[in-house]
Amino acid sequence: MAWKLNGEVILSCNCEVFCPCVASLGRARPSEGYCHSWWGIKIDKGEYGGETLDGLLAGILLDVPGRMGEGDWKVALFIDERAGDAAFEKLGELFTGKGGGSLGVLAFLIGEVIGMERAALDFSQTANGWKMTAKQSGKKIADCAVEKVAGADGKSSVMVHNSQYWVAPDITVCEGGKSRVRAFGRVWNFDGLSAEHAVISWTGE
16 A cells, blocks of 8 residues: 655654664664664655554664564553554554565564554754654653754754665764653653654555
8 A cells, every 4th residue: 555754754863873784674673782762753745545644753762682584572552642543553653564565574574563552743943953753641751853954064064975774874873852751661761872763755566
């Protein structure tokens, strides 16, 4: 079934240096030997099986025991509370790889979905990057900010271009600002650690 998602993604993780998965395509071990990360996804335009997904947001808590490419990921999905029941289910299918296409690899890598819940999500641009907050019953469960890293000219950002990274070929190198997650028994702090931003164009047939 055809689908498409166009928008932006931010990622904040526990690697001390920039995410080795971008260049190694998941073959390199994360700098701490395991990956804890939070993904914030903003869908500008989206459609799946006749269901419009425009303007919706999603958050992903990701817990990986070793190399990303070896799988056994534990994942929790947080879907925009504004999503109707059909959109909620469609986004769940896409972010677990069941829709195939650009996200089909997730079906092989995810070992367990530990939860899929609604949340009040907010994705915004900041003075030097982007951030996403997530709340449930008024309690904040994620407050993740990523900040651009200045390049040699002191103005434009450090970028990775033309990669084969499944998320996107062009990645803005960032570092975590105030980036913290408190959900499903995880209490993570990514302040000052690896982060990234990308413009996404994901599709499936």
